[in-house]
Structures are given as C-alpha cells and as structure tokens.
Amino acid sequence: MKTIIIGGGLTGLAAAYKLLKNGVSDVTILEKDPEPGGMAASYHISDYHIEKYYHHIFESDTELINLMADLGVGKDLQWLKGTTGYHIDGKIYPMNTPLELLRSPLSIFDLMRLAAIVLAIKRKKDISGFDDVTAKEWILKNAGNSVYERFFEPLLRSKFGNNHDLVSAAWLFGRIRIRSNRSASGERLGYLMGGFYRFVKRLTDSITWMGGEVRTGCEVSEIVIAGDAISGVSAGGYMECDAVISTVSPHAFSGMVRTGGFREMLDIPYQGTACALFGMDKPLLNDTYWLNIKSDVPFGAVVEHTNFLPVADYGEHLVYVTAYFQDADDPRWRCTEQEVIDSYLNGLERLFPDFSRSSIRWWRIARHIDTAPVYLTGYARNIPRYSTDLAGLYLAGMFSGANYPERSMNGSILAGFGCAGEIMGKMGAV
Ligand SMILES: Cc1cc2nc3c(=O)[nH]c(=O)nc-3n(C[C@H](O)[C@H](O)[C@H](O)COP(=O)(O)OP(=O)(O)OC[C@H]3O[C@@H](n4cnc5c(N)ncnc54)[C@H](O)[C@@H]3O)c2cc1C
Incomplete structure (x- = not known):
C-alpha cells in the first residue's frame, strides 16, 4: 500500500x-x-538555529516529550524560567511573582477575582460545554469588567485581533489549564538545547x-x-x-x-502571523521573555528569546516582534517585508525610548496566512x-x-x- x-x-x-x-x-x-x-521550522544563522516563529513547550506536552526521548534528544530538553509582562499605558508590568502581581494595574479585588476564576478553570474536568459561550461573556460574568479589560482583553486582542470577542471560553480554559508549571518565582517552560x-x-x-x-x-x-x-x-x-x-x-x-x-x-477559519526576528547588539527588554502589548502599535507581543535562553548560546540578542492578522487585506500581509519591518521598528521606537535602530544587526520576517485556527464559538462541532x-x-x-x-x-x-x-x-x- x-x-x-x-x-x-x-x-x-x-x-x-x-x-x-x-x-x-x-x-x-x-x-x-x-x-x-x-x-x-528554523532559520540557520551563522552557527546556530533559531525558530522562525518563537517556540517553547509545557510540561503537559507529554506526547512530544516522549517522542523527543524516543529520538534520543530528550536529555537536551531544558526547563527554564519564562518571565512574562504587560506593556500598558507606556509602562512595563512584570507579571510573574505574587509581589509583581500586587504592583500591576489590577486592584487587590481584581487579583482575587482573577485567582478565583483561574482556580475554577483548573478544576473543571470537562470543558466541552464551554464551546458555545464566548470567552468575553464568561469572563465578564465571572470576573467582571475590570479584570476583562485590564487583563484578558489585551491578551485576546493580541491573539485574535478583531475576532477577540468571538473566541470561545473553551479556548481560554485550554490555555489556562496548560500553564500549570508555575511556582512562586514564576513559570518554567521547555526548550530543546540547540533549538x-x-x-x-x-x-x-x-x-x-x-x-x-x-x-x-x-x-x-x-x-x-x-x-x-x-x-x-x-x-x-x-x-x-x-x-x-x-x-x-x-x-x-x-x-x-x-x-x-x-x-x-x-x-x-484560520488566521495569519507576521513574525519578525531581530538580531541585536543590545537587549531590548530588561529581563522579560514575553511582553504582551496593550498599545496602538502594529504588533501584539515582543518576545525576547535571549531572556529565556542564555545570550551566550547565540552571541547576540534575539528579539521577535509579532502579530496575528485576520485576513488577506491586512497590511502586515499585503505590504512588502521592508514596510512591515519599518512599521514594527516605528512601534518599538514609540514604546521603548531607549531603543535605537543602530542596535539591529540583521532581521528576518516569517509571514504566513494560515498559522492557526480561530477558535470561534461552535468550533468543536466542525472538527x-x-x-x-x-x-x-x-x-x-x-x-x-x-x-x-x-x-x-x-x-x-x-x-x-x-x-x-x-x-x-x-x-x-x-
Ligand atoms: C507564531 C507561532 C508560534 C508558535 N508557538 C508555539 C509554541 O510556543 N509551542 C508549541 O507547541 N507550538 C507553537 N506553535 C504551533 C506549532 O508550530 C504548530 O501547531 C505545528 O508546528 C503545526 O504543525 P502541522 O504539521 O500541523 O502544520 P504545519 O506546520 O502548517 O505543516 C503543514 C505543512 O504543509 C506544507 N504544505 C502546505 N501546502 C502544501 C502543498 N500544496 N504541497 C506540499 N506541502 C504543502 C507546509 O509548507 C507545511 O510544512 C506556534 C505556531 C506559530 C505560527
């Protein structure tokens, strides 16, 4: 056969x-x-390999972890601190430890409501009933407006653009449940040595x-x-x-x-991604790996790979600047690579006053129109x-x-x- x-x-x-x-x-x-x-897939830059789109894994990815072990590369899987933060109203808020959360724009009351829904979601055994309700409706009902607007809405917007309020609660629950390898000092994420x-x-x-x-x-x-x-x-x-x-x-x-x-x-329905990677002389973010952006710039996240892996492994700083887009008319798909890069650099200059274009050694951009399904309500029925x-x-x-x-x-x-x-x-x- x-x-x-x-x-x-x-x-x-x-x-x-x-x-x-x-x-x-x-x-x-x-x-x-x-x-x-x-x-x-990866780029091959001088003497190292780096993913075209940022990648890490979670402890719950057992099939992948077992296959890596079968193939003899499991011993090179490392679990590293993956720090996250939010850029809101011109300021960076690290969001890893309880103390950092207390300093975030969320009030104590919001934090308590956030903790309560995260716990409730983690306890749910079956999430199939949540495919027909939007994440927005569910959060507003269970955690209120402030938690939605200050915490979840930027995340949903950066992931799903204009579809952010149509995505199902089942997607949200799935996301929260895999992020379980978290201790008081932050979250551990997996990465394979050498990429x-x-x-x-x-x-x-x-x-x-x-x-x-x-x-x-x-x-x-x-x-x-x-x-x-x-x-x-x-x-x-x-x-x-x-x-x-x-x-x-x-x-x-x-x-x-x-x-x-x-x-x-x-x-x-699928959405696309326009993900730039910059090789730089200097770091961009202090020590944050993943920064969600709530600001009027054409990207939703900045991911500094060398704040996750040691910069010595690469000999330069590696920073992804990335956005999801929803259709083929989007300028991040329609415009030339150079135009998208320029729009991202203009955005970086607005967000980070210390950033200078002269620190960039090289750039690459990976763009694809079909990089992820959009988990709208009712998705499960069409699988x-x-x-x-x-x-x-x-x-x-x-x-x-x-x-x-x-x-x-x-x-x-x-x-x-x-x-x-x-x-x-x-x-x-x-
Ligand atoms: C921005 C981004 C970040 C991500 N981050 C993570 C992460 O941190 N952790 C994680 O676990 N996952 C992550 N993922 C998801 C992960 O990379 C994918 O889910 C997975 O690699 C998809 O594999 P696939 O084979 O299902 O699909 P694809 O990788 O899309 O494979 C389909 C293949 O088909 C080929 N193809 C298409 N048309 C044709 C044709 N006509 N003829 C021949 N070949 C064709 C394509 O070139 C492609 O190689 C990320 C993805 C993206 C886009």
Missing part, C-alpha cells in the same frame, strides 16, 4: 514516523518548502532511515479523485497512491481538490475526523481534535499519530 502525506510539518512527520515504525512501508512525504518543519530544529531533523532522519521518503521543494497541486476514492496526487507529475493524508490548512486543501462537494470538507467520506483520504493537522482547543507541536504530534493509527486500524481490518 502506498501512502502519500501532503505536508512535512510535525503532523506529517509524526504520521510517517508512526506508520513506518509499525511496519507500514512505502510512505512518502511531499513538502513544498525547501526544508521540513512547517510552522516549527527545535534538532528535533525536526532527528524525526526526518529516522523516517528516511526506516525507509520512508521526505521529498522537499515538492508542492502538491491536486489531490486526484476517481469516483468516491483517492487515486493519487499531482506534484509536478502524477503520483498514484492508495492513501493520502493531507496535513495542510483548509485554505490550501480546498485549492488542491477540484471536485465540488469534497472541497468544503474542511471549513475552519473533522481523520477519515473522510472519500475512500483513502485522511485529514490531520492543526485543525484536528488533538489540537483543540489550542494548536501546538504536541497536538500536531498527537494528530499525526492518531491519523496513522486509524489507517493502520483499517489495514488490519481489511
């Missing part, structure tokens, strides 16, 4: 790994980019070592359907196969399926299953149930494994 996997991101790589490890041969991944990794590039590389190498093929620079233009079954894909030329796992976004998927009725199988009505076509990726209610590397590993498991189950049943 020949299986073609469209997309060499973590879902595609995980699916191939699982199939091959369980003795299913003839597995080929077709990836349009020059390297595998998808959203978790997640090493994980992607190990995974890719073991796929090829087990006899699979990872073909990069190979864009699939069509999933070829004959009647009510898959017959193959077009990627430069026609490739026949028995099963296709598509791991691409709904938008990319509908462009590959010509047959009406099947194109709409994946109907899930596609791995198997579809078309014999031989499987769907797995950021949109899968394994990634609900927040996509992550762990969720994509789970989705890839789950989909491969389903295919193997069907093969066994044949």
Whole structure:
C-alpha cells in the first residue's frame, strides 16, 4: 500500500514516523518548502538555529516529550524560567511573582477575582460545554469588567485581533489549564538545547532511515479523485497512491481538490502571523521573555528569546516582534517585508525610548496566512475526523481534535499519530 502525506510539518512527520515504525512501508512525504518543519521550522544563522516563529513547550506536552526521548534528544530538553509582562499605558508590568502581581494595574479585588476564576478553570474536568459561550461573556460574568479589560482583553486582542470577542471560553480554559508549571518565582517552560530544529531533523532522519521518503521543494497541486476514492496526487507529475493524508490548512486543501462537494470538507477559519526576528547588539527588554502589548502599535507581543535562553548560546540578542492578522487585506500581509519591518521598528521606537535602530544587526520576517485556527464559538462541532467520506483520504493537522482547543507541536504530534493509527486500524481490518 502506498501512502502519500501532503505536508512535512510535525503532523506529517509524526504520521510517517508512526506508520513506518509499525511496519507500514512505502510512505512518502511531499513538502513544498525547501526544508521540513512547517510552522516549527528554523532559520540557520551563522552557527546556530533559531525558530522562525518563537517556540517553547509545557510540561503537559507529554506526547512530544516522549517522542523527543524516543529520538534520543530528550536529555537536551531544558526547563527554564519564562518571565512574562504587560506593556500598558507606556509602562512595563512584570507579571510573574505574587509581589509583581500586587504592583500591576489590577486592584487587590481584581487579583482575587482573577485567582478565583483561574482556580475554577483548573478544576473543571470537562470543558466541552464551554464551546458555545464566548470567552468575553464568561469572563465578564465571572470576573467582571475590570479584570476583562485590564487583563484578558489585551491578551485576546493580541491573539485574535478583531475576532477577540468571538473566541470561545473553551479556548481560554485550554490555555489556562496548560500553564500549570508555575511556582512562586514564576513559570518554567521547555526548550530543546540547540533549538527545535534538532528535533525536526532527528524525526526526518529516522523516517528516511526506516525507509520512508521526505521529498522537499515538492508542492502538491491536486489531490486526484476517481469516483468516491483517492487515486493519487499531482506534484509536478502524477503520483498514484492508495492513501493520502493531507496535513495542510483548509485554505490550501480546498485549492488542491477540484471536485465540488469534497472541497468544503474542511471549513475552519484560520488566521495569519507576521513574525519578525531581530538580531541585536543590545537587549531590548530588561529581563522579560514575553511582553504582551496593550498599545496602538502594529504588533501584539515582543518576545525576547535571549531572556529565556542564555545570550551566550547565540552571541547576540534575539528579539521577535509579532502579530496575528485576520485576513488577506491586512497590511502586515499585503505590504512588502521592508514596510512591515519599518512599521514594527516605528512601534518599538514609540514604546521603548531607549531603543535605537543602530542596535539591529540583521532581521528576518516569517509571514504566513494560515498559522492557526480561530477558535470561534461552535468550533468543536466542525472538527473533522481523520477519515473522510472519500475512500483513502485522511485529514490531520492543526485543525484536528488533538489540537483543540489550542494548536501546538504536541497536538500536531498527537494528530499525526492518531491519523496513522486509524489507517493502520483499517489495514488490519481489511
Ligand atoms: C507564531 C507561532 C508560534 C508558535 N508557538 C508555539 C509554541 O510556543 N509551542 C508549541 O507547541 N507550538 C507553537 N506553535 C504551533 C506549532 O508550530 C504548530 O501547531 C505545528 O508546528 C503545526 O504543525 P502541522 O504539521 O500541523 O502544520 P504545519 O506546520 O502548517 O505543516 C503543514 C505543512 O504543509 C506544507 N504544505 C502546505 N501546502 C502544501 C502543498 N500544496 N504541497 C506540499 N506541502 C504543502 C507546509 O509548507 C507545511 O510544512 C506556534 C505556531 C506559530 C505560527
């Protein structure tokens, strides 16, 4: 049986790994980019690797942690302090320790209400009933206006832009529940020494070592359907196969399926990201890793990677400036890279009076229109299953149930494994 996997991101790589490890041969991944990794891919800067989009993991990411151990890189996973803060009304408020929270713009009463809802959310065993209520409605009802406006609204806006008040409470609950590795001194986050590039590389190498093929620079233009079954894909030329796992976004998927009725199988809204990375002579933030911004600038967060990892590992300071956007008309998608960078630098100058452009050694920008599903209310009802009505076509990726209610590397590993498991189950049943 020949299986073609469209997309060499973590879902595609995980699916191939699982199939091959369980003795299913003839597995080929077709990836349009020059390297595998998808959203978790890296830049290669002089002698180090750094993710195109900032990445860290949580203690609850057990599938990913176990896979790293399987691949022999688990020992290099480190748990480091990931300090967070808010930039509000021209001032930075660190938000890590109880004392820092007391100094935040939230009143003691707000802090008590915030603590109470966080506790209540962590205690909830089943969050499925919260898919139909918006996070905004739920917070306003349970914690009040001030907690919403001062704490949650900036977070929701920076993550979902104009959709911030339409996102479900289930998403919010999922977010809060994974952030559990927190002590009185702050939160610990996981990072792989040498970068997640090493994980992607190990995974890719073991796929090829087990006899699979990872073909990069190979864009699939069509999933070829004959009647009510898959017959193959077009990627430069026609490739026949028995099963296709598509791991691409709904938008990319509908462009590959010509047959009406099947194109709409994946109907899930996505948002884009414009994430700049600056290599700098000097640090930008004091010692904050993650700074949420509540201000009129074109980005929602500044993430100083070298306030998380030691600057000595890179020999320079690394700062991400990033924004999510909701549609293709957004200037952060429409404008040239240089224009977006200029708008971000203007924003940095406004927020940080000590910042100077002369401290920037180089910049890169990663932009993609489909970087995350938007978890609007009712999302859970539209989640596609791995198997579809078309014999031989499987769907797995950021949109899968394994990634609900927040996509992550762990969720994509789970989705890839789950989909491969389903295919193997069907093969066994044949
Ligand atoms: C800004 C940002 C920050 C993030 N931070 C974190 C984090 O801190 N922690 C965490 O766990 N997760 C994080 N994530 C999420 C994580 O990176 C993703 O959930 C995960 O990598 C998605 O993997 P995937 O394989 O499901 O999808 P993708 O990575 O999107 O893979 C799909 C692949 O399909 C390829 N493709 C598309 N069309 C075609 C075609 N026609 N032919 C062939 N190939 C095609 C694409 O090039 C891509 O490689 C972040 C993501 C972003 C964008």
